[in-house]
Amino acid sequence: MVVLGQFIEVLIGGLLAGVLYSLVALGFVLIFKASGVFNFAQGAMVLLAGLALVRSLDFLAARGVPMWAAIVLGLLFAAVVMAITAALIQKLVLGPLVNQSDLSLFMATIGITFVLEGAGQMIFGSDVYPLSLFPTDAWFVLDGLFEGGLLVNKLDVWGGLIAGALVAGLAIFFQRTKTGRALRAVADDHAAAESVGIPITWIWFVVWLVAGLVALVAATVWGTKLGVQFSIVFLALKALPVLIIGGFTSVPGAIVGGLIVGAGEKIAEVYLGQQIGGGIEYWFAYVLALAVLLVRPQGLFGERIIERI
Amino acid sequence: MLRKTLAAATAATAVLSGAGFVLSAGPAMAQNEQFIPRLVYRTGAYAPNGIPFANGAADYITMLNERDGGINGVKLVMEECETGYATDKGVECYERLKAKGPTGAAYFSPLSTGITFALTEKAPGDKMPILTLGYGRSDSRNGAVFAWNFIAVGSYWTAADIAIQHVAKELGGFDKLKGKKISLVYHDSPYGKEPIPALEVRAKKDGFIFKAIPVTHPGVEQKSQWLAIRQDRPDYVLLWGWGVMNSTSIKEAAAVAYPRDKMLGVWWSGAEPDVIPAGDQAKGYKALLLQHPAGKFGVHGDIEKHVYAKGQGVGKDTNGQVLYNRGLIDSLIGTEAIRTAQAKFGNKPLTGEQVRWGFENLNLTAERIKQLGFEGMLKPIKFSCADHQGADEGRVHQWDGKEWKIISDFYSADRSVVDPLVKEVSAKYAAEKNITPRDCSKEQ
Numbered sequence: 001m002v003v004l005g006q007f008i009e010v011l012i013g014g015l016l017a018g019v020l021y022s023l024v025a026l027g028f029v030l031i032f033k034a035s036g037v038f039n040f041a042q043g044a045m046v047l048l049a050g051l052a053l054v055r056s057l058d059f060l061a062a063r064g065v066p067m068w069a070a071i072v073l074g075l076l077f078a079a080v081v082m083a084i085t086a087a088l089i090q091k092l093v094l095g096p097l098v099n100q101s102d103l104s105l106f107m108a109t110i111g112i113t114f115v116l117e118g119a120g121q122m123i124f125g126s127d128v129y130p131l132s133l134f135p136t137d138a139w140f141v142l143d144g145l146f147e148g149g150l151l152v153n154k155l156d157v158w159g160g161l162i163a164g165a166l167v168a169g170l171a172i173f174f175q176r177t178k179t180g181r182a183l184r185a186v187a188d189d190h191a192a193a194e195s196v197g198i199p200i201t202w203i204w205f206v207v208w209l210v211a212g213l214v215a216l217v218a219a220t221v222w223g224t225k226l227g228v229q230f231s232i233v234f235l236a237l238k239a240l241p242v243l244i245i246g247g248f249t250s251v252p253g254a255i256v257g258g259l260i261v262g263a264g265e266k267i268a269e270v271y272l273g274q275q276i277g278g279g280i281e282y283w284f285a286y287v288l289a290l291a292v293l294l295v296r297p298q299g300l301f302g303e304r305i306i307e308r309i
Numbered sequence: 310m311l312r313k314t315l316a317a318a319t320a321a322t323a324v325l326s327g328a329g330f331v332l333s334a335g336p337a338m339a340q341n342e343q344f345i346p347r348l349v350y351r352t353g354a355y356a357p358n359g360i361p362f363a364n365g366a367a368d369y370i371t372m373l374n375e376r377d378g379g380i381n382g383v384k385l386v387m388e389e390c391e392t393g394y395a396t397d398k399g400v401e402c403y404e405r406l407k408a409k410g411p412t413g414a415a416y417f418s419p420l421s422t423g424i425t426f427a428l429t430e431k432a433p434g435d436k437m438p439i440l441t442l443g444y445g446r447s448d449s450r451n452g453a454v455f456a457w458n459f460i461a462v463g464s465y466w467t468a469a470d471i472a473i474q475h476v477a478k479e480l481g482g483f484d485k486l487k488g489k490k491i492s493l494v495y496h497d498s499p500y501g502k503e504p505i506p507a508l509e510v511r512a513k514k515d516g517f518i519f520k521a522i523p524v525t526h527p528g529v530e531q532k533s534q535w536l537a538i539r540q541d542r543p544d545y546v547l548l549w550g551w552g553v554m555n556s557t558s559i560k561e562a563a564a565v566a567y568p569r570d571k572m573l574g575v576w577w578s579g580a581e582p583d584v585i586p587a588g589d590q591a592k593g594y595k596a597l598l599l600q601h602p603a604g605k606f607g608v609h610g611d612i613e614k615h616v617y618a619k620g621q622g623v624g625k626d627t628n629g630q631v632l633y634n635r636g637l638i639d640s641l642i643g644t645e646a647i648r649t650a651q652a653k654f655g656n657k658p659l660t661g662e663q664v665r666w667g668f669e670n671l672n673l674t675a676e677r678i679k680q681l682g683f684e685g686m687l688k689p690i691k692f693s694c695a696d697h698q699g700a701d702e703g704r705v706h707q708w709d710g711k712e713w714k715i716i717s718d719f720y721s722a723d724r725s726v727v728d729p730l731v732k733e734v735s736a737k738y739a740a741e742k743n744i745t746p747r748d749c750s751k752e753q
């Protein structure tokens with residue numbers, strides 16, 4: 001019973017941790033789905049959004065603004081920062097690169113990554129800034145059944161609820177709104193979409209704005225977990241296997257991919273890692289991704305693209 | 310297209326690992342200036358810990374220039390190079406700065422065990438002393454083999470030994486260690502792995518069950534490790550982290566209800582950036598002290614008067630923090646080595662080789678430490694050809710939610726445990742690298 005309890009605890013912890021990866025992966029999916037660009041800067045966007053939020057919160061709290069008002073104003077300020085960032089990226093980087101190859105656009109996002117990292121730290125600072133928007137303690141459930149109960153972290157549960165709400169909202173946005181359908185049209189073919197009157201510059205601004213807002217949501221959860229700091233950019237590397245498994249074009253895929261990666265890496269670390277020295281979870285996620293890539297290159301939920309010559 | 314994108318994404322992950330750049334281009338060097346390069350990380354994942362250390366080191370050198378006009382009339386010129394804690398960038402900074410100034414760099418202080426490992430291979434050829442204050446290769450204490458390394462004040466083997474001594478004291482004696490479980494949660498890097506041999510020796514000697522649990526850089530995800538700890542229920546957890554890993558460990562410990570007062574960090578896991586982000590969850594957490602605590606001492610008054618009052622300096626915000634104070638000591642030892650070398654070679658800019666002699670003959674007595682404004686921060690340090698560490702003491706402090714409180718007297722590492730390891734591992738290194746150890750009885 002003890003062994004079963006431990007396994008269930010690791011499984012639950014892994015699944016919930018995976019949902020937190022999905023929060024970051026969703027931003028990648030949005031931009032890829034809408035523009036065909038793999039946005040390497042998504043991790044840096046989470047950092048920038050988190051820094052803007054936490055620094056404005058600190059600024060307002062120090063001036064006696066009530067916490068609820070500081071949170072609302074802080075979120076608004078961070079959203080404005082992400083909107084300005086989206087506008088600048090569209091105007092200065094993506095606009096001039098319309099109709100260039102996907103690889104050129106991808107390389108441009110690497111440049112954006114370093115600019116956002118550097119500018120974010122220069123403007124808002126490079127310290128660790130604590131953020132406490134959600135509870136971080138744990139529940140110990142089924143105490144009667146398993147000795148010591150099963151540990152469920154409250155922050156992880158909040159992350160799961162937020163991810164669920166995001167997926168529902170994004171699904172409605174893509175399927176039911178005019179802008180969402182326009183985004184999908186642009187993703188299929190920039191030039192064709194432009195020829196039927198879809199304003200491509202506006203669409204790209206919108207998609208980067210939405211990705212920026214998703215980054216802000218991810219920053220609230222990850223900032224509470226780690227404190228807002230530079231290391232948040234490394235989440236981009238945790239999101240990559242999630243995307244490979246779930247598919248680059250699927251919002252639900254990002255969630256399922258996250259669950260598989262989270263559960264897989266935690267079980268591997270706890271049960272396999274102890275046998276071979278530990279420290280395997282970071283690369284084990286990529287082993288899972290590689291396995292999926294070999295069998296189903298477009299990911300479990302991704303669109304299969306057939307290019308005819 | 311998707312596959313191409315993935316391939317490019319994989320390649321780009323390497324790029325993400327950090328960009329190194331020189332922060333400040335130094336002015337044209339005059340002939341009577343001693344050049345001191347500073348390898349720092351003010352950006353990146355480890356910046357919250359790198360910044361206060363860099364500030365302390367820089368402010369002390371500025372203070373010497375402002376208060377004394379340098380060292381015996383030789384002005385000190387400093388230049389920072391950003392490493393981002395990345396070994397490749399550290400080596401790049403070293404290569405760029407080693408020959409700068411009228412006589413080249415005086416010494417290097419990498420603040421990274423990984424960079425130290427890399428520079429250890431280069432230092433003998435370049436005749437360049439490497440100062441590693443409380444970090445780096447523990448076997449480099451043996452100056453007969455590691456002529457150019459100075460692992461000042463303490464090594465990770467010293468730290469591991471002191472940690473076990475403190476645990477034994479809390480349990481009521483060394484005999485109480487038998488059968489106890491002690492786990493090490495460590496940064497999976499040369500730094501984090503360094504204490505393992507010493508802890509294995511102590512486990513064998515004292516009869517406790519030792520388990521090493523690695524955490525992958527940078528340490529943002531540790532759920533598996535702490536779930537395993539929850540299952541295993543060790544009596545104590547030693548923490549060998551750096552940067553975000555430390556506060557994440559404390560938070561994860563709180564999440565699995567592991568008592569914080571049963572956690573004991575190394576001296577690189579016991580500063581303000583390690584506990585403040587964890588908030589109240591860090592209350593009760595303990596860490597080793599590399600002798601010095603947080604707070605202000607005589608030297609801080611001099612910095613206030615001669616640096617900050619003149620609108621200079623870089624570390625006013627971090628002044629008095631644990632890592633700021635460690636940065637002060639780093640520059641203290643480096644500049645006192647220069648002063649010692651000047652007594653032999655003359656009051657002029659010196660080469661790295663001459664400064665190495667200064668390190669090896671450095672003798673900071675209690676009286677001299679008091680004179681320099683470090684009384685209460687440091688105990689006497691004396692290097693020699695055979696001993697490039699110079700001291701063995703450490704203490705323990707505990708975070709009360711607002712500040713660090715010292716909770717122990719000085720411990721002295723058990724040389725009967727540490728010395729055989731130093732001898733064995735340094736001899737192995739000498740054999741691998743074909744180094745003939747110096748005969749220290751003939752050195753002066």
